[in-house]
Amino acid sequence: MDYIANNVDLILAALGQHVVLAIVPVILGVIIALPLGYLAVRYRWLYHPLINVSGLLYAIPSLALFVVLPGIIGTRILSPINIIAALTIYTVALMVRVVANGLNSVDPTITQAASAMGYRRVRRLFGVELPIALPVILAGLRVAAVSNVSLVSVGALIGVGGLGALFTRGLQLGYIDPIIVGIVLSVLLAVLCDVIIVLVQRQLTPWSRIGGRS
Amino acid sequence: MITFDGVRKVFPDGTVAVDNLDLELPTGKITVFVGPSGCGKTTSLRMINRMIEPTSGRILIDGDDVTSQDDALLRRRIGYVIQHAGLFPHRTIAENIATVPHLNGVNKKKARAVALELMDRVGLDESMADRYPVQLSGGQQQRVGVARALAADPPVMLMDEPFSAVDPIVREVLQAEFLRIQGELGKTIALVTHDIDEAIKIGDMVAVFRQGGHLAQFATPQELLERPANDFVADFVGRDRGFRSLSFDTAAALEVDDLFSVATGGEVLVLDGAGHPHGWTGPGLGSTSNPTPLGGTFVTGDSLRLVTDLAISSPVGIAVRVDETGRADGVLRHDSLVRQLNARRRRRAEAESTS
Amino acid sequence: MSTTQETPYLFDPANWEFGAAGSIPSFIVTHLYYTGLALAIAILIAVPVGLYIGHTGRLAFVAINAGNAGRALPTLGLVSLLVTMFGLGLIPALIALVILAIPPILTSTYAGLRAVDRAAVDAAKGMGMRELGILLRVEIPMALPLIISGLRSAALQVVATATVAAYVGLGGLGRLLVDGLALNQYDRVVAGAVVVAVLAIVIDLVAEGIQRLVVSPGISGRALTRPSKSFPTVSPTQPRAGTASAG
Numbered sequence: 001m002d003y004i005a006n007n008v009d010l011i012l013a014a015l016g017q018h019v020v021l022a023i024v025p026v027i028l029g030v031i032i033a034l035p036l037g038y039l040a041v042r043y044r045w046l047y048h049p050l051i052n053v054s055g056l057l058y059a060i061p062s063l064a065l066f067v068v069l070p071g072i073i074g075t076r077i078l079s080p081i082n083i084i085a086a087l088t089i090y091t092v093a094l095m096v097r098v099v100a101n102g103l104n105s106v107d108p109t110i111t112q113a114a115s116a117m118g119y120r121r122v123r124r125l126f127g128v129e130l131p132i133a134l135p136v137i138l139a140g141l142r143v144a145a146v147s148n149v150s151l152v153s154v155g156a157l158i159g160v161g162g163l164g165a166l167f168t169r170g171l172q173l174g175y176i177d178p179i180i181v182g183i184v185l186s187v188l189l190a191v192l193c194d195v196i197i198v199l200v201q202r203q204l205t206p207w208s209r210i211g212g213r214s
Numbered sequence: 215m216i217t218f219d220g221v222r223k224v225f226p227d228g229t230v231a232v233d234n235l236d237l238e239l240p241t242g243k244i245t246v247f248v249g250p251s252g253c254g255k256t257t258s259l260r261m262i263n264r265m266i267e268p269t270s271g272r273i274l275i276d277g278d279d280v281t282s283q284d285d286a287l288l289r290r291r292i293g294y295v296i297q298h299a300g301l302f303p304h305r306t307i308a309e310n311i312a313t314v315p316h317l318n319g320v321n322k323k324k325a326r327a328v329a330l331e332l333m334d335r336v337g338l339d340e341s342m343a344d345r346y347p348v349q350l351s352g353g354q355q356q357r358v359g360v361a362r363a364l365a366a367d368p369p370v371m372l373m374d375e376p377f378s379a380v381d382p383i384v385r386e387v388l389q390a391e392f393l394r395i396q397g398e399l400g401k402t403i404a405l406v407t408h409d410i411d412e413a414i415k416i417g418d419m420v421a422v423f424r425q426g427g428h429l430a431q432f433a434t435p436q437e438l439l440e441r442p443a444n445d446f447v448a449d450f451v452g453r454d455r456g457f458r459s460l461s462f463d464t465a466a467a468l469e470v471d472d473l474f475s476v477a478t479g480g481e482v483l484v485l486d487g488a489g490h491p492h493g494w495t496g497p498g499l500g501s502t503s504n505p506t507p508l509g510g511t512f513v514t515g516d517s518l519r520l521v522t523d524l525a526i527s528s529p530v531g532i533a534v535r536v537d538e539t540g541r542a543d544g545v546l547r548h549d550s551l552v553r554q555l556n557a558r559r560r561r562r563a564e565a566e567s568t569s
Numbered sequence: 570m571s572t573t574q575e576t577p578y579l580f581d582p583a584n585w586e587f588g589a590a591g592s593i594p595s596f597i598v599t600h601l602y603y604t605g606l607a608l609a610i611a612i613l614i615a616v617p618v619g620l621y622i623g624h625t626g627r628l629a630f631v632a633i634n635a636g637n638a639g640r641a642l643p644t645l646g647l648v649s650l651l652v653t654m655f656g657l658g659l660i661p662a663l664i665a666l667v668i669l670a671i672p673p674i675l676t677s678t679y680a681g682l683r684a685v686d687r688a689a690v691d692a693a694k695g696m697g698m699r700e701l702g703i704l705l706r707v708e709i710p711m712a713l714p715l716i717i718s719g720l721r722s723a724a725l726q727v728v729a730t731a732t733v734a735a736y737v738g739l740g741g742l743g744r745l746l747v748d749g750l751a752l753n754q755y756d757r758v759v760a761g762a763v764v765v766a767v768l769a770i771v772i773d774l775v776a777e778g779i780q781r782l783v784v785s786p787g788i789s790g791r792a793l794t795r796p797s798k799s800f801p802t803v804s805p806t807q808p809r810a811g812t813a814s815a816g
Binding site for chain 3: 064065067143147149150151152153154163164168170171174176179186190191194
Binding site: 107109110112113114115116117118119120123128131132134205206207208210 | 263265286287288289290292294296297298300301302303304305306313314317345346348349362372
């Protein structure tokens with residue numbers, strides 16, 4: 001397509017922004033969700049409040065969150081921080097539940113066996129519970145990463161949306177090519193993120209693929 | 215020796231799980247805690263390695279109060295085996311077994327050597343070392359669980375329903391191997407089960423618990439069957455305890471009849487040229503060339519229970535005794551057996567009343 | 570649509586006049602209309618297909634991958650593509666909404682049926698139930714928690730996408746956002762965002778209520794008397810958490 005050849009710089013810039021806007025929230029979100037998820041399991045009274053608030057945050061449409069954040073955190077409406085903050089909120093909302101469920105899914109007889117053999121709490125968390133919860137956590141991470149990649153483009157409606165800029169441009173020009181390029185690149189990026197996480201999972205959890213368990 | 219000294223456990227909801235327990239578990243022996251569910255047997259076991267803290271009273275291991283030690287370090291010196299093995303699904307078999315050496319800072323190579331040696335001891339092939347628990351059968355997983363508990367060579371082992379999750383045939387094999395390993399190692403073992411037959415089979419001493427955390431009786435298996443302390447124990451050990459108590463005596467004292475005395479009943483024992491019994495012939499039985507099978511024979515070292523079973527299940531009501539070479543050397547009719555067992559019981563009762 | 574300097578858009582009574590064109594209630598009604606219409610069409614397509622795949626096990630890869638594919642598809646891109654191809658109007662936008670609502674319903678219907686205890690199906694067969702009876706009286710009731718959570722995700726997805734579709738002229742609450750941005754009226758934008766967020770949350774809660782009403786207590790776990798043991802055990806592969814509701 002001529003469109004690609006004539007707009008390489010523009011497409012690459014949009015792609016670059018898209019990657020940053022999608023990936024940074026995933027990393028921030030996981031860093032925040034891990035301790036929150038652990039707390040939800042450790043202190044049972046925290047579980048329902050945390051999970052319910054997460055569920056409500058996750059229900060908020062992305063465009064609504066994008067546009068109200070500047071008023072709440074005091075950023076400019078065109079700041080990329082709005083998108084990053086909003087997507088971080090979604091990632092946390094999803095991953096708190098995932099981390100909590102992952103840790104809850106660890107058979108209590110196994111954690112008790114660990115304690116009975118002389119594991120202390122912190123070492124048990126990192127040596128036994130988190131590794132066993134990892135397949136569940138990484139499965140959730142795949143969902144979060146793929147969702148983030150596709151959500152970024154909505155940000156184009158407030159001026160910062162990575163590949164979303166190609167969609168608004170195509171609409172304004174009544175021209176289908178940039179839209180197709182944007183969709184294809186966005187989907188490819190989502191698939192790439194998914195594949196990377198799957199490969200990481202295979203490396204980290206060889207035991208989960210054996211014996212027909214997932 | 216593990217000593218329970220006035221141990222009481224009340225849970226936050228007010229349930230009294232263990233009530234004023236005094237108990238001494240002998241060193242190098244297997245003590246079984248048995249009782250119905252909710253009797254406090256598991257709670258008592260778990261207080262030994264401080265998975266549960268007693269409300270009052272003390273627990274001593276060789277005179278040292280368990281609460282005087284760091285709980286994690288205490289547990290690394292006490293082997294622990296549970297019902298479904300509780301293996302770590304994310305670690306290989308060798309890594310699972312090496313858990314406690316690893317926690318204690320033993321280097322990887324040495325820990326693995328220990329693991330391989332223990333796999334051999336519990337009857338697992340070395341080729342399984344790098345497999346994961348999901349790839350093993352329930353019985354194999356339980357062997358790994360035992361090996362893992364043995365890895366730091368702890369003097370004390372706690373076992374919570376270790377054989378309950380496997381089918382009866384595998385259970386018998388595991389019990390037998392467990393007794394063989396214990397014969398070699400002589401650990402001080404506390405084992406919880408709800409199965410009175412298992413308790414009698416493997417316990418050197420048996421502590422029968424009843425609801426509310428009371429100790430109903432603490433005795434050897436034989437004493438438990440022959441002289442239950444109260445109705446609860448008598449009921450719990452079951453109605454056929456008289457028959458099961460026959461397991462503890464051998465057939466050595468039994469008087470048998472001469473082989474040729476049999477003919478009076480019409481049935482004839484068929485022997486081959488070497489004197490080995492082949493079966494029965496006579497009215498309603500097989501021919502000399504194709505006799506009715508015996509169903510088994512006994513030697514003087516077998517238990518009275520086996521002999522009784524043979525006599526009852528024999529097609530002619532007669533158990534056949536053989537010598538070490540397998541030659542028939544005597545027969546025992548069921549009526550003669552019953553007479554001898556009655557006489558034995560009378561002698562015991564007299565001995566007890568005079569002592 | 571008069572806004573005074575003192576009263577923010579959201580709190581101006583003039584904007585809440587019921588029935589008036591361009592009032593917040595009328596936007597809500599329009600938004601719900603699009604959402605309901607798109608959801609109904611998506612259910613008519615996705616539920617039968619999901620039931621067929623789940624019951625027979627044929628074409629399973631379609632159902633398994635539908636959720637992932639739907640999640641990876643950028644909503645704004647899809648809306649832009651359909652409008653550029655077919656022009657402005659309700660139909661292209663509606664098609665986009667339906668396309669995005671199908672994957673969560675399809676995947677969760679399939680997953681729900683697959684998660685049904687095989688022993689229960691076996692028992693139903695053993696008691697002489699026919700295929701249709703098994704599906705209607707055993708499999709669907711047992712799969713209902715997952716099916717409804719898929720519908721919940723789809724509803725949220727549609728509410729969110731309908732907001733975005735205001736950019737290509739669709740009515741509903743998205744108008745407040747898009748027009749507010751274009752006119753540089755931030756209070757109008759906030760009004761739209763708040764109302765649509767509340768609407769989404771209310772829909773989520775209503776769906777949860779329906780789930781409680783419809784699902785047998787024996788399946789939802791509510792029949793268990795001990796509350797401490799009735800931890801929700803939603804895995805991330807389940808559509809409730811597994812489908813992006815924000816779009």
